[in-house]
Amino acid sequence: MTSLTYATVTTLGDFGPWISKIILDLPHDVRAGDIAPDAFSAFCARRRRDGTIVMLKEKGSRVSLPSQGYIGIIDAYPCDEQGHRLAASSHVALETSEERLTKRIEGGVLGSQYVDCDITVTQVREISVVDGPVPLSGLVFDELRASLCPALERWNVGEMAEPIDGVSLKYGYFEPDFSPTDPALAGPFAKPAPKPQKAALLVYLHGAGEGVGEATWEGPERAYTGNRVTSLSQNPIQRYFDGAAWVLVPQCPTFWMDDGVEQLGHSNRSIYTAALKALIDEFVAEHTDQIDASRIVIAGLSNGGFMTVRMCLDYPDFFAAGIPCCAPFFTENQTPEVIKALGQTPLWFIHSKGDELVDPLDTALPLYHKLAEAGAEVHMTYFDHVEDLTGRYREADGTPKKTFNHGVWIHQFNDFCRTDLDGRNVLVDGEPVSCWEWAAAQRR
Template identity: 30%
Template sequence: MVGKIKQILFLVIVTAVIFSFGLSVSAQDKEGTYRTVIEVQDFGPVITKVIVELGHPVPKGAVTKDTFNVHVEKTDPRVPEGGWGAHVEGDRTVTNAYVSDKDGNQIDNGTGKYAVLEMEIGPNDLLGSTVNYDFASGHNDWVDYDYTITQVNDIIAHPGKSGKISDLEIDTFAGETRVLVDDFTTGEATYGDITLSYADFKPVKDKGQNPLIIWLHGGGEGGVDPTIAIGANKAVAFASGEAQEIYGGAYVLAPQAPTYWMQGKTSPLDGTSIYSDALMALIQDYVANNPDIDPNRIYIGGASNGGYMTMLMIRDYPGYFAAAFPVCEGLFDTRVTDEDIVKMIQTPIWYVHSKADKVLNPNFTSIPTYNRMMEAGANNVYLSLFEDVHDTSGLYTNADGQPHEYDGHWSWIYVFNNAPTATIDGVKTTIMGWMAAQSN
């Protein structure tokens, strides 16, 4: 009997020791992993948070913004050492932290084995950005990045008990989520000797027909990775819940030129494009392969190079598109004939440009062409001419407290935020609301 009592006491002591000290976890016990979350902002795609694997369950409130230090190294292998964006390194600022599940959902009750670290972002913060512009190629591309998340304060695994997690150093990448970008699929199509990559978004299936929005990227987004065509700026906004509600569920097609839409048959900006025929063939094939697209509600628009191509498409295919929205477009008015004007105004058009645009001055493109259209009797053509391009979110300001001012060429920011408005039939109407109402 005494022997049994001793055995029971021994088990109790062992259990107590395990309970008291077994939860003390260090980097030597388990190497965790991290995942990144990329969200596309007005100023481009940025990593807004990391999801860190802790290895053991901890309660709500066990992690704070001071628990970890977050360090990042970014490289662009296309850029020679010392070039813009070839190597960027530094510590990110953690603004919020919470215990979560593996998908990053905050734990309100019970425990979780992961922690989300939200980080500061902004138009002047290069550490969070996930794309870089290579001046040699003239194109944006996704950068390579490595994070090291180092624990600087203990995590109490169970309040009131001695178990804790300490000394974690996490640098094993477990994947990324690109919000909205990942909702698109990608493909390519070849017509003659031209191959176009593309990204496309399909709306939730319904019993009706759906419009198609075609987005033509700017000069920096050419190449063979169409996720750049939608992700290097905020073109993914057309797949957002807000935009999809406006359009009643819309397809989005973002073709990508290997070089530039402005690459003319004789010279750049000559009023032609070597991609015109292939682009139209791709659009027609896409419509044919998705029979629930409403052929009377096909909308086309694009920025800069893409605005140039938008103008060519409505000139060369008058009446095919239900609406067009050229943004900071690059077709110089001297390349537009009076016969072109007559063809173009068969399509409802909404121009968007900034007076501060130093890349494509609206005085040589949008403004004179718009004026000629109005003189020719156009009755469904609008121009939103902004003084500059500035933050509309209220989140970012200059040193003087005024809204942060972006490059004057970036007027696509206004379009993606549905900011351009016009009074139509006595009603203030947004560009997306106007577009959604257009039908052949």
């Protein structure tokens, strides 16, 4: 058998990053009509960074089994080196199913790590070539050429120049394209609007599972790929900000809720507030000609939802808006002084009834009501439960896939947060808006 190279394409989905496509590098051109999914088999072994196989317990099982096996191939067709479909080519794309074996991250809400997906693709049926009478047979693709992820275009990583109190935060960031507006940003019937000379800055704070933790060898990429924070850099949400918004995603060394005594306590204080504010200031100063300091929006999920509230509380004159998602900011800390300070920043809370980790009755709901009673600009989208609203994911019986109710950030990233607690649409200038569209209208 001949050993050849392949590339993978990673999709950043609602349930984490996964390998959605394998690009095979063939020795000869093949035609679309001669390629079919059953011409190949794909075996994947998921390994930790030390080379060991990931061991997992499936539902109902008492023993851990190796996370390895054959993955589903949905479609096959000639393509270019990036996986775009062609009529004929020496590259072939295999579209793969989203399943446990194609997942790039393993872990839970309190800690996760990237894993390596070692893939071996074997040709199991002969394939005719464009020029030549001898068909291809017996090919094996087991050497990774490239790992591609289109959603990470224009994303970069960095680290604070000056530590604060011994804390230096690493971060990922998206740099918007300030070139003339892409017509796609305006839609098919609207006139393209010019992009701003200075763009808004969206600061997004990850959850507990995406901090550095034990994965000290990893960079900050997990902070914005572990959950689909990259949705903020894509057209639907960028469009609200005139087609150009910076995105800054700091990575916490432990947990944002770390108060120096407990990493996940109830004090609702953090040892990272000063360092995080310094990072934001440093980032704005580095891009002062292209960031509108009156349009800095902070948002976050779970642990990062807490930190969103904390930052708006500690710096009440700084942020244009805050969007805390399933935020554990507890009732005992919601003092009149806290409400007065928080009321200076427009806030939009997102939570789900029955949240298994953060009880809204002890956190977001009383905080929302106290702010509303104080006359603050505050909204809250409250879901009965969390299930897929995109139509992509289904249960075995065909109903929308349900997930744990804490994972309400899925709706935040899909831009489904549009109603207030009373079920009415949130309006800006009389027009219904989503939380991101509302944020784009805010100015400090």
